[in-house]
Amino acid sequence: MEKQWEEMTSDERQEALFEKWISPEGVTYASPEAEKAYKEKATRIKDAVQMKKVPDRVPIFLLPSFYPVYYSGITPQDAMYDYEKNNAAFKKFIVDFAPDAHLGAAVPGPGRFLDIVDYKLYSWPGHGVSPNHSYQANEGEYMMVDEYDDLIEDPSNFFYKTYLPRVFGILEPWQQLPTVTGILEIYGVGFNFIPFGIPPVQESFKKLFEAGAEVLKYAGAMGAFGGEMIATGYPTIVAGFTKAPFDVLGDTLRGTRGLMVDMYRNPDKLLKAMDVLTPIMIKMGVGAALSSGNPFIFIPLHKGADGFLNEEQYMKFYWPTLRKVVMGLVEQGVVPFLAAEGGYNTRLDIVSDLPKGKTLWLCDQLDMARAKKTLGKVACLAGNMSSALLNLGTKQQITDYTKKLIDDCAKGGGYIMSNGAFFDEAQAENIHAMVDFTREYGVYK
Amino acid sequence: MAKDLTNSLADLKEDEVIAIVREKLDKNEDPMKILNEAGRGMEIVGKRFSESKYFIPDLVYSGEILKRINELVKPKLSGEGEVKKGGKVIVGTVAGDIHDIGKDIVVFMLDVSGFEVNDLGIDVPVQKFVDAIKETNAPVVGMSGFLTLAFESMKETVDAIKEAGLREKVKVMIGGGQITDEVVKYTGADAFGKDAMAGVTLAKKWIGTK
Numbered sequence: 001m002e003k004q005w006e007e008m009t010s011d012e013r014q015e016a017l018f019e020k021w022i023s024p025e026g027v028t029y030a031s032p033e034a035e036k037a038y039k040e041k042a043t044r045i046k047d048a049v050q051m052k053k054v055p056d057r058v059p060i061f062l063l064p065s066f067y068p069v070y071y072s073g074i075t076p077q078d079a080m081y082d083y084e085k086n087n088a089a090f091k092k093f094i095v096d097f098a099p100d101a102h103l104g105a106a107v108p109g110p111g112r113f114l115d116i117v118d119y120k121l122y123s124w125p126g127h128g129v130s131p132n133h134s135y136q137a138n139e140g141e142y143m144m145v146d147e148y149d150d151l152i153e154d155p156s157n158f159f160y161k162t163y164l165p166r167v168f169g170i171l172e173p174w175q176q177l178p179t180v181t182g183i184l185e186i187y188g189v190g191f192n193f194i195p196f197g198i199p200p201v202q203e204s205f206k207k208l209f210e211a212g213a214e215v216l217k218y219a220g221a222m223g224a225f226g227g228e229m230i231a232t233g234y235p236t237i238v239a240g241f242t243k244a245p246f247d248v249l250g251d252t253l254r255g256t257r258g259l260m261v262d263m264y265r266n267p268d269k270l271l272k273a274m275d276v277l278t279p280i281m282i283k284m285g286v287g288a289a290l291s292s293g294n295p296f297i298f299i300p301l302h303k304g305a306d307g308f309l310n311e312e313q314y315m316k317f318y319w320p321t322l323r324k325v326v327m328g329l330v331e332q333g334v335v336p337f338l339a340a341e342g343g344y345n346t347r348l349d350i351v352s353d354l355p356k357g358k359t360l361w362l363c364d365q366l367d368m369a370r371a372k373k374t375l376g377k378v379a380c381l382a383g384n385m386s387s388a389l390l391n392l393g394t395k396q397q398i399t400d401y402t403k404k405l406i407d408d409c410a411k412g413g414g415y416i417m418s419n420g421a422f423f424d425e426a427q428a429e430n431i432h433a434m435v436d437f438t439r440e441y442g443v444y445k
Numbered sequence: 446m447a448k449d450l451t452n453s454l455a456d457l458k459e460d461e462v463i464a465i466v467r468e469k470l471d472k473n474e475d476p477m478k479i480l481n482e483a484g485r486g487m488e489i490v491g492k493r494f495s496e497s498k499y500f501i502p503d504l505v506y507s508g509e510i511l512k513r514i515n516e517l518v519k520p521k522l523s524g525e526g527e528v529k530k531g532g533k534v535i536v537g538t539v540a541g542d543i544h545d546i547g548k549d550i551v552v553f554m555l556d557v558s559g560f561e562v563n564d565l566g567i568d569v570p571v572q573k574f575v576d577a578i579k580e581t582n583a584p585v586v587g588m589s590g591f592l593t594l595a596f597e598s599m600k601e602t603v604d605a606i607k608e609a610g611l612r613e614k615v616k617v618m619i620g621g622g623q624i625t626d627e628v629v630k631y632t633g634a635d636a637f638g639k640d641a642m643a644g645v646t647l648a649k650k651w652i653g654t655k
Contacts, residue, residue, distance in 0.1 A: 123543060128543075129541075129543070130541060133541045133592075133594055134592065134594075136542070136543045136544065136592070137544075138543070139544075139545065139546060256505075256546050257505055257546070260501070260502035260505045260506065261502075261505060261506055261509050263502060263506075264457065264459070264502075264506050265459070307500050307501055307640065308500065308501050308502070309500060309502060310499075310500050310502075310503075313500075313502065342622065386623070386625065387593050387623040388623055388624075388625040388627045388628055389627065391593060391596060391631075392596070392627045392628065392630075392631045393627065421622070421623060423593055424592060424593045424594060425593045425594065425596070425597075426593075
């Protein structure tokens with residue numbers, strides 16, 4: 001009899017999620033070869049990640065940002081406003097370079113939706129950035145330093161009534177919405193709903209309906225893309241994402257500067273806020289993995305990179321809640337796919353405190369040989385072909401570095417060839433060189 | 446009790462620093478002297494950063510404390526303010542890129558190191574760099590870029606400087622997330638700095654302190 005999820009160990013849950021990913025239901029493959037290719041690629045990655053045995057060869061990831069858009073000769077604006085063009089560009093990229101997994105086609109995102117909701121957090125092509133460039137974050141303090149208590153006491157209420165109205169222009173009237181935890185009794189129940197009778201609030205909901213309709217189209221296009229790529233033989237490598245609580249605060253709430261100063265001026269509130277966010281971030285990742293039958297949850301690591309925190313600050317503010325999130329995901333069979341963006345050389349010993357075969361790390365500016373001997377003992381490493389080499393290197397430089405990576409990292413398994421940072425630009429022949437060399441040289445004999 | 450502004454600031458003891466500054470102002474101490482003592486504290490901060498004792502948050506926090514000192518002291522200055530002895534540096538994030546945190550830290554560290562910094566901001570058009578060089582005769586230009594598109598913008602900016610006949614008159618340093626020696630070669634810059642203090646070191650090397 002099949003075990004219930006609650007009764008399974010974390011190992012069993014991980015195995016169950018991998019099985020769902022390797023053998024997805026309801027797929028009509030393009031051909032028997034496509035089905036075979038799909039299962040081989042997914043199994044190859046599973047073997048590298050679980051570190052119980054070596055795969056047939058070193059798996060290959062290609063993790064671009066906007067590169068597929070430029071590669072197809074369209075602009076980022078095209079990709080954000082024409083979902084068909086977007087999907088065609090990402091499919092062409094995957095099929096032409098044939099990596100073992102892909103990130104999907106959702107990086108550009110739905111431009112029209114962002115227009116309707118009047119998104120403030122980023123500038124995007126046609127909206128503060130040239131049509132030919134990718135979107136970029138507008139750094140700022142979107143949560144004020146005196147709002148820590150609000151976040152700590154009732155995060156959802158803080159998001160609904162204060163934070164989201166700052167980030168989405170059409171949600172500004174939501175500041176007037178009722179605090180729903182006060183809707184408890186027949187006495188005065190109606191008064192809570194007065195805001196919904198006010199024209200500005202009504203306007204905001206009308207806009208939201210428009211936004212929802214647009215994003216349904218987008219969701220349809222993304223779903224179709226994922227399905228088509230599986231049918232063609234290519235696994236998706238992320239089911240969704242979550243974040244380290246420190247980055248939740250530093251990326252888009254307090255901002256970089258605000259958060260750094262908070263460490264000195266408000267350390268206790270900062271720690272309490274991260275404690276409150278931890279179970280929320282775990283739930284976010286687990287939910288996405290379980291609902292999509294894919295074990296991989298992406299975690300971009302930002303403000304804990306080399307130089308951004310001293311070791312004491314990393315151990316006090318960054319690592320404890322990140323580790324709790326990672327272990328909360330691992331407990332549910334999820335595989336955290338952590339992207340250590342920037343340098344992580346000073347963190348290797350600290351982050352090696354993890355169970356073996358449970359996490360996957362994308363490495364950017366890391367000494368990969370050293371990483372293999374530390375973090376690489378417990379975790380599968382992916383990386384770290386640089387953006388500089390991909391753009392400006394010669395074919396010889398690319399193959400030399402690809403060989404070095406395989407020599408330093410592939411022995412015993414637990415290694416995936418990949419670029420280190422999400423690239424917008426590259427020379428196509430350099431990507432081919434990296435992939436081709438790995439297919440030959442990266443075979444486990 | 447010793448009231449040492451320089452070391453309190455260097456040690457990032459914000460409350461102590463503010464108390465000391467207030468006390469000195471109450472005693473009608475020379476505001477320039479206070480700012481100079483603060484400046485020496487910032488030098489120590491910069492030194493500790495290059496020794497990897499201090500990191501980016503320490504620079505950012507020291508900037509916040511210095512801002513508060515300036516708010517208290519500058520209204521009391523008689524008029525001239527400090528003369529920048531270090532020489533002129535133009536800094537900006539290149540065309541197409543709106544990232545500014547790294548650039549702002551470099552600008553800040555150059556400023557406290559005595560340089561006269563012309564911060565052109567973000568998404569700076571190629572021509573604006575050229576015009577700034579013509580207007581200010583600055584001998585050093587710093588270009589910041591976080592995205593890979595910045596490689597191209599940096600190259601175009603250096604090419605434009607060449608075309609305006611100004612390349613021999615300036616030294617160009619670049620910096621940002623994915624910058625390497627390959628990028629320096631490609632763009633035609635003179636060097637790259639991996640962090641703010643490297644930028645200060647390059648500026649000092651090229652201009653020299655007077």
